Amino acid sequence: MEFVFGIPTALSIVSGTAVSVVTGVAQGVSEQKKVNADASNQTRMMKFHLDVWVDAQWRKPGKGSELHGGIVTVRDGKLWVEAKSSITRLPEVVGHHPFTGFYLAYPDDNRGYTRGLVSTISVDPPMLNWMYVDKDTYEVKHAGRSGSIEHHVGDFDWTTEENEDSCVTFEDWEGFVAVDEGDGEWALYFDKDDDGLAKKKKGKKAVEVHLQRRVITGQEVNKWGLKEEGNIGFKATREV
Structure with a gap:
């Protein structure tokens, strides 16, 4: 037996x-x-800005209509949704740096292959940072490798390869939310728990947003600290 x-x-x-x-x-x-x-896939290395749009239900005064047609900027260690000039298609506030980046494999031997997202954070000197979701607050932030490695760094992706319709995704879905931080400033968060940031927004107004890729080329790329050819195109002056 x-x-x-x-x-x-x-x-x-x-x-x-x-x-x-x-x-x-x-x-x-x-x-x-x-x-x-x-x-x-060279298209993943094409540089782009991030335009913002919101669903029709939010396009009403007092609900988040001011976010529709905005642009994502990088400053003070975080990502923000700001008003965009209808003439230049850049941030209305002169000196605020628009997200200007591309997809790149995140360098970490302790992770499986992770598709990260980088952006320049200044023009002079030209510096690149990794975009990441803070593991505690769910804010979308930027930092060098040492500042981002303990947080959620990917996978970042897109909804489609069609540039005019392509929106950024994180962990396979669009869960980005703009949160009113006061004084007319809207910070970008990611709704990682898919609960409307119930435990993270702390009573602040939150609006779901879509981050649409706007591919940039030629001299416009160079203007924002990137060269048209190559992944990075310049000697980074900060740890990437």
Whole structure:
């Protein structure tokens, strides 16, 4: 009887091990395919600004209508939604730096392949930072590798490869929210728990937003601290 009952027991152990190995190999193959696909996909390395739009339900005075047609900026370690000039299509506040970035693999040997998102944060000197979601507050922030590595750094992606309709996603969905920080300033958050930031907004007004990629080329790229060719195109003066 021990022999009879031992057979299925042994089989179950072998089967479980086999499944684990097969699963691990499959995940490794899938990850490598992702690496190869990103490396060969030059469109992911195209630089872009982020325009903001909100669903119709929010386009009413007092609800968040001022966010519609805005632009994402990077300053003071965070990402913000600001008014955009209808003439220049850049931030109305002169000197505020628009998000100007692209997708790039996040360098961390302790993570699987992670598609990160970088942006210049200044023009002179030209500096790149990683975008990330703060693990405690869910604010979308920017920092060098040492400042971002403990937080949620990806995967960042897009909804479609069609540039005019492409919006940024994080962890496979659009969960970005603008939160009213007072004095007319709206900070960008990510609704990681998919609960409307119930535990994070602390009574502040919050509006769901879409971050639409606006690809930039030529001299406009150079103007904001990037060269048109190459991933980065300049010698970074801050840790990336």
